[in-house]
Each structure stands twice: as C-alpha cells, then as structure tokens.
Amino acid sequence: MRRVITLSVADQLLCLRGLSPERLRFETEYGLERGTSTNSFFIPGPEATLIHPPGESFRNPFLEALKQHCPPDHPIAVVVGHVNPNRVGLLRRMAMVYPRLRLLASSAGAKLLQELWVPPPRQGEAAPAADLGPPPVPPLRVIRGEVRMHVGEPDDHWQLRLCPAPTPRWPGGLLAHEDRYGILFSGKFFGAHVCTEELEESHSGLHGEDRRFYYDCLMAPMAQQVDNVVDRLEECAIQAMAPGHGPMISQSWRSLFNDYRRWGEGQRRSPLSVALLFASAYGNTAAMASALGQGIAKAGVRVQSMNCEFSGADALRQAIHSSQALLIGSPTLGGHAPTPVMAALGTVLAEAERSTPVGVFGSYGWSGEAIDLLEKKLRDCGFPFAFPTLRVRFSPDAATLKRCEEIGTDLGRTLHRQQQQQQRRAAGGLKDSRNAPSLQALGRVLGSLCVLTARRGDLSGAMLASWVSQASFTPPGITVAVAKDRAVEQLLHSGNHFALNVLAAGREKSLMKHFLQPFAPGADRFAGLEVAESPHGQPLLQEALAWLEVQVSQRMECGDHWLIYGHVEHGDLLDEKGRTAVHQRRSGSYY
Incomplete structure (x- = not known):
C-alpha cells in the first residue's frame, strides 16, 4: 500500500515522502525489491515552492498530503527535476487542482513537458474533445543555465540555485541547491530504492549496497555524463544531500561522490x-x-x-x-x-x-x-x-x-x-604472463567444484563455481567469488537466497559440460536437468553430491569479482559414499 508521510527537514522545509514497500513498475533499478521511497520538498510562502514532485504512482496520497500544507487556491511553483510520462501525469492532475500553478524546467525538460502533456489515445480510441482533454500547460519558466531565486516567506527568504543537469536517460534533469543549510536536492542522482521512514541515514554506508546497485543499473551506462555532473556539484557548498529516492545523506555525502567516481573508473580506463x-x-x-x-x-x-x-x-x-x-x-x-x-x-x-x-x-x-x-x-x-x-x-x-x-x-x-586475438596476432602468437611462476603457484589453490543456482521470482540463473570456501563456524557460512559479468550476479544481493550444488568426483563431467556451454541470453539454464527445490525455492541438481541453501549476508568488491558471504540455512548429503570434485588449474589467471 502506497502512502505519503511528512518529515521536517529544517525550519519551514518539509519532505513529503511517498512510501511503497513493494516493487514498482518494471524498471531495473527496483530489482532488489526492497520497496522504494520518493521525496518531494515543500517550502511555504506567498508563492509556495515544491521541489521534485513524485510520479502519478503516488498521485492520490501525495495530493492529499500537499493540500494539508498548501490549499488549492494558493499559488505554487514546482521545480520539475526530471520529466517522464509518470511525472507529467501527476503535473496534469496538479494543474486541475491548483489553478495558480506554474512550472520551472530546463530547456530539454520544457520541451518534453509540452510533448507529453496530452497523452496519446489508445488503439481504437478517438482523441478526446477539447473540453474533455487535459488542462492547458501551466505557465512555464525555462531554466537555460544556472539561476538563483528567492523562495519562502518575505522575512525568511531561502535562496535556491537551479542548475540543469542533463543525462541521456534524463535529458530534462534539473538540480536545486539551497544556500542556508547547504542542501542539494539531487533528484535522480545519489538515490537508493529502499522503503524507509527515517529522514536520513542513521550511519554512514547503511544503504551502500542499494546505492551501488542503483548506480550500476542507471548511472554506469552513462558514466561519462554522470562524472561531469558530479564535477560540477563539487563547486556547491554542500552540507547534506536530499535525493529523489531514499534517505537524506549528511555524514557521508563526500564519500558517495568519491564512490560515484570510483565506480565509473573501469569504464574510463x-x-x-x-x-x-x-x-x-x-x-x-x-x-x-x-x-x-x-x-x-x-x-x-x-x-x-x-x-x-x-x-x-x-x-x-x-x-x-x-x-x-x-x-x-x-x-x-x-x-x-x-x-x-x-x-x-x-x-x-x-x-x-x-x-x-x-x-x-x-x-x-x-x-x-x-x-x-x-x-x-x-x-x-x-x-x-x-x-x-x-x-x-x-x-x-x-x-x-x-x-x-x-x-x-x-x-x-x-x-x-x-x-x-588482435593483441596475440600483433605479438606474433607469443604467450602472455599466465605462465609466470606466481600465477602457476596461485593455480594450485583448489576449491570444491560446484554449481551455484539462484532463483528470484521469474528470474533464475546458474554458474559453475570453484572459488568456494567455508568461511565461518558460527553461524555456518561460506564464501563464493562471482565474476562481475556473470548474469547470475544480480540475483546475489543481501537477503537473497541461492543454492550451492557440490559435484561428485567421477561424475561431474555431464554437469560441467552443461553449465560450461554458452547460453543464449534469457535461455533456461536448467532445461533437460532433473531439478528439485530447496525450502526457499532455489534449484537443486539431483545429480549433485550435496547441496546447501545459503542466504547472502555481505558482498565485497574484489577487483573483477564480487566475494559473496552467506549463512547456510539448509542442506543435505545426497551420496554418503561420494567424494567432492575439485578443479585443478595450471594458472591462477583463469578458471
């Protein structure tokens, strides 16, 4: 159930936070399924100011909450942080409720607003008559560069600095910075999809995994443009960040800036x-x-x-x-x-x-x-x-x-x-450093040969794993290293379950052959196999020697891999006389 709560940020500054404990819509950034929160910020005055309204998904509870602070006959200016059909749907409804509404948007945002204001008719439907269609686009101020404006009560002015921040995904991006308390209203930047009533993070890094997942889903595909925005924001006197999703950040905002740069470093190189x-x-x-x-x-x-x-x-x-x-x-x-x-x-x-x-x-x-x-x-x-x-x-x-x-x-x-291949041809077919003595020695570190399987909702995945080790007695725990480019990696976040199917020596080849084959994107990894389910619905291979069901507790970034640590919750030995298969490697530079 979606609802909106009111949180006090500072004197005369309120956060209207929409809360949904369930995953919304289809977008990839909701993949952790920890719900979401959407933040709008309200400053009263002769003309009230609303910064970054939510989308139509929160329309009814949001408008009810807004009316408690701003009656429909009151003038209100809305800073539109980004534009999509969901946001425009809410703004159309606001234009019906608030006749003295005006909008502030970047040049690209204003163009998108006007294009999306009249929704297209569905197949087989005629366009609505003029008197039945949406209201006209409210007065629209276009922000073409950095603009400063006074808002709030006459004797208690706040100064907002508005700054266009276009990216390919959100070309109409518009950020706002408030000078008195140094709050950056960062919109889509630095967010995390978590459903929480806490105004800000209680301690640094509390939602670090959620923010990294959010970055990987939305920011990594446009890392260069994101880096440019972060560089520009360094010039602002920031004391706290108020993103469009998730809690505010005051203690660790600078480290989050550095994280954004570090996370995009691989692409830059x-x-x-x-x-x-x-x-x-x-x-x-x-x-x-x-x-x-x-x-x-x-x-x-x-x-x-x-x-x-x-x-x-x-x-x-x-x-x-x-x-x-x-x-x-x-x-x-x-x-x-x-x-x-x-x-x-x-x-x-x-x-x-x-x-x-x-x-x-x-x-x-x-x-x-x-x-x-x-x-x-x-x-x-x-x-x-x-x-x-x-x-x-x-x-x-x-x-x-x-x-x-x-x-x-x-x-x-x-x-x-x-x-x-081009590099090898250019080098005349010479071998690379994989035969270095240190790498040959590293290859002698052995691990159990397993198949990691995971399922969450309609999504499932599997991979052959040999970088596996027991990591703790109390509680019983294991670690497994997963390459960042593995498809199954996205199913291995904190709170998720997976199964570790330990292969038996002497009869591991058929399962190895099956899971080493190249799978087409979206293909069923378990087609043709005898598969059962663990207590939490994870795929279990009946040809395995043993299985463990594990809940992910922590993730640690290790170069080109994630190290996943989890607690063993269930397991069984399927063959008491069998021995564990191990993977012998010639070099530590490949599996």
Missing part, C-alpha cells in the same frame, strides 16, 4: 567502447537502453550513451568513430521513427565502418515500423548484427530487461575476445 544511441517517447526504449548499457558496463566496456533528441552532431560523430560497436534504439510513433533517430541513422550510415557490429532495439505500441526500418537500412548497407533485433511491445518486463542485460554482457565479452 577501458580502451573498448560501444555507442548506445536512442530516443524514447515514454521511457520504455530508454529502459531497454539502460539494461543493455548495464550489461555492457559489467563486461568492462565503456558505454557512450546518447539520447538522439538532445545530442549534437559532432558528439554523435565522435562516438561513432571511437566505438567498436553501435546500438540504436527507437520507439514507433505514428508508424515512424522520431526524426532525431532518423538523423542519427543517417550519420551512422555516412560515418561508420561497414565492419562495425550493430544492434537494433526498441519498444512500440501497436506496430513496430521504426524498428523494422532501422534493421533494414543497416542490413542493406552490410553491417554485421551483434544480436537479433530486440522488439518489445509496450513496457519491458523484468525478464526482458534481464535478457537485454545479458545481451549487453555477451557483446562486451565478444569485443574483449576480439581485442585479445
């Missing part, structure tokens, strides 16, 4: 790059682009994410020339691709090498002509396709987004293999 070009009318194609970019980034490849509606021609050409693969996504609007997508396609056809791998993706409502057109133009010009074209009707569900992520990871791995 990567010599490989993928240009991810897209436009998105209602956020669905953008969600697919984000999932593809997330998978590419997990493979250690830099993503140059570009929203075609708001990207200049020079930047587009530079991205095309510096990338080893090109992906282009589009919605279908009125049977056509948006004009900015067609312009980007023309630049790709004119500038890109014909040997560059490409991919096409997009969502559509009643037809998918735009996706077909992109595919045909690229295929006719001889471009090789990195994966089959991705078509999604309406909103992509969690399974579809997981498949997009796996496709992105596969593409990143392919680019890495091609780069390694």
Whole structure:
C-alpha cells in the first residue's frame, strides 16, 4: 500500500515522502525489491515552492498530503527535476487542482513537458474533445543555465540555485541547491530504492549496497555524463544531500561522490567502447537502453550513451568513430521513427565502418515500423548484427530487461575476445604472463567444484563455481567469488537466497559440460536437468553430491569479482559414499 508521510527537514522545509514497500513498475533499478521511497520538498510562502514532485504512482496520497500544507487556491511553483510520462501525469492532475500553478524546467525538460502533456489515445480510441482533454500547460519558466531565486516567506527568504543537469536517460534533469543549510536536492542522482521512514541515514554506508546497485543499473551506462555532473556539484557548498529516492545523506555525502567516481573508473580506463544511441517517447526504449548499457558496463566496456533528441552532431560523430560497436534504439510513433533517430541513422550510415557490429532495439505500441526500418537500412548497407533485433511491445518486463542485460554482457565479452586475438596476432602468437611462476603457484589453490543456482521470482540463473570456501563456524557460512559479468550476479544481493550444488568426483563431467556451454541470453539454464527445490525455492541438481541453501549476508568488491558471504540455512548429503570434485588449474589467471 502506497502512502505519503511528512518529515521536517529544517525550519519551514518539509519532505513529503511517498512510501511503497513493494516493487514498482518494471524498471531495473527496483530489482532488489526492497520497496522504494520518493521525496518531494515543500517550502511555504506567498508563492509556495515544491521541489521534485513524485510520479502519478503516488498521485492520490501525495495530493492529499500537499493540500494539508498548501490549499488549492494558493499559488505554487514546482521545480520539475526530471520529466517522464509518470511525472507529467501527476503535473496534469496538479494543474486541475491548483489553478495558480506554474512550472520551472530546463530547456530539454520544457520541451518534453509540452510533448507529453496530452497523452496519446489508445488503439481504437478517438482523441478526446477539447473540453474533455487535459488542462492547458501551466505557465512555464525555462531554466537555460544556472539561476538563483528567492523562495519562502518575505522575512525568511531561502535562496535556491537551479542548475540543469542533463543525462541521456534524463535529458530534462534539473538540480536545486539551497544556500542556508547547504542542501542539494539531487533528484535522480545519489538515490537508493529502499522503503524507509527515517529522514536520513542513521550511519554512514547503511544503504551502500542499494546505492551501488542503483548506480550500476542507471548511472554506469552513462558514466561519462554522470562524472561531469558530479564535477560540477563539487563547486556547491554542500552540507547534506536530499535525493529523489531514499534517505537524506549528511555524514557521508563526500564519500558517495568519491564512490560515484570510483565506480565509473573501469569504464574510463577501458580502451573498448560501444555507442548506445536512442530516443524514447515514454521511457520504455530508454529502459531497454539502460539494461543493455548495464550489461555492457559489467563486461568492462565503456558505454557512450546518447539520447538522439538532445545530442549534437559532432558528439554523435565522435562516438561513432571511437566505438567498436553501435546500438540504436527507437520507439514507433505514428508508424515512424522520431526524426532525431532518423538523423542519427543517417550519420551512422555516412560515418561508420561497414565492419562495425550493430544492434537494433526498441519498444512500440501497436506496430513496430521504426524498428523494422532501422534493421533494414543497416542490413542493406552490410553491417554485421551483434544480436537479433530486440522488439518489445509496450513496457519491458523484468525478464526482458534481464535478457537485454545479458545481451549487453555477451557483446562486451565478444569485443574483449576480439581485442585479445588482435593483441596475440600483433605479438606474433607469443604467450602472455599466465605462465609466470606466481600465477602457476596461485593455480594450485583448489576449491570444491560446484554449481551455484539462484532463483528470484521469474528470474533464475546458474554458474559453475570453484572459488568456494567455508568461511565461518558460527553461524555456518561460506564464501563464493562471482565474476562481475556473470548474469547470475544480480540475483546475489543481501537477503537473497541461492543454492550451492557440490559435484561428485567421477561424475561431474555431464554437469560441467552443461553449465560450461554458452547460453543464449534469457535461455533456461536448467532445461533437460532433473531439478528439485530447496525450502526457499532455489534449484537443486539431483545429480549433485550435496547441496546447501545459503542466504547472502555481505558482498565485497574484489577487483573483477564480487566475494559473496552467506549463512547456510539448509542442506543435505545426497551420496554418503561420494567424494567432492575439485578443479585443478595450471594458472591462477583463469578458471
């Protein structure tokens, strides 16, 4: 059940926080399923100020809470932090309730607001009559650069600094900074999807895993643009951050800045790059682009994410020339691709090498002509396709987004293999340092040969694991190392369960062969196997020697792997006479 509570931030500054204990909609950043909170901030005055309104998902409880502080006949100015159909739906309703409403948005945000204000009719429906349609767009102030404005009561002015912060996913981004208390209203930046009534984190790092997951899902696919925003924010006199999702941050905001830079460092160093070009009318194609970019980034490849509606021609050409693969996504609007997508396609056809791998993706409502057109133009010009074209009707569900992520990871791995092959050819086929004595010695560290399996809702995954060890007696616990680019990694967060299926020496080969084969993105890893379920619904392989069901307790980042520590909750020995299979390695530089 969704509700809105009021929290006092400072004198005359209130937080209207929407709470939902359940996962909302389809977006990848809700994947941890810990609920969410959405923060709006209210300052009373002769003209009240509302900073970063929520979406239509919280419409009724939010408007009821807002009326308690601002009656419908009172003037109110709304700082629109980012624009999507969900936010515009709430603003349309606010325009009906508050006739003296006015909006403040960035240039890109104002353009999107006007485009989305009148919702399109559904299939078979006629457009509504003028007197039955939505109210006109309220007075709109466009913020084109940094702007300072006084808000609040006349004898107790607050000064807000508004600053556009566009990114490919949110081209209409608009941040606000309040000077008196040094509060940065950061919108989509630095958030975490957790359902909590606490105004701010009780101690540093309390929601660190949630913020990292949020970054990986949303920020990593556009790390370069995110870094630019973080650099600009360093100039602000910040004392606390108030993100659009999750609790406020006062004690550790600077370390979170540093985390954002560190998390994006791998992409900055990567010599490989993928240009991810897209436009998105209602956020669905953008969600697919984000999932593809997330998978590419997990493979250690830099993503140059570009929203075609708001990207200049020079930047587009530079991205095309510096990338080893090109992906282009589009919605279908009125049977056509948006004009900015067609312009980007023309630049790709004119500038890109014909040997560059490409991919096409997009969502559509009643037809998918735009996706077909992109595919045909690229295929006719001889471009090789990195994966089959991705078509999604309406909103992509969690399974579809997981498949997009796996496709992105596969593409990143392919680019890495091609780069390694080129390097070996350039070196005349000489062997690399994998035969160094220290690595040969490291390879003699043995672990049990297991199959890790995990299931959460409709999502499941599995991987062969040999970096496994018991880690504690009380409580009984184990650690397992999981590469960052493994598809199953996203199912191994704190609180999740997984099963460790220990393989038996002498009969491990069939299961090894099965789980070492390359799986197509979204494929069922357990097809053809005899599988039972653990008490928490995790897949158990009946050919195994033994199994353990484990609940994840902690995750630690270790270079290119995550070290997962969990408590053993259940288990059984399936063959009392069998011996554990182990994996003998020649070098510590590979499995």
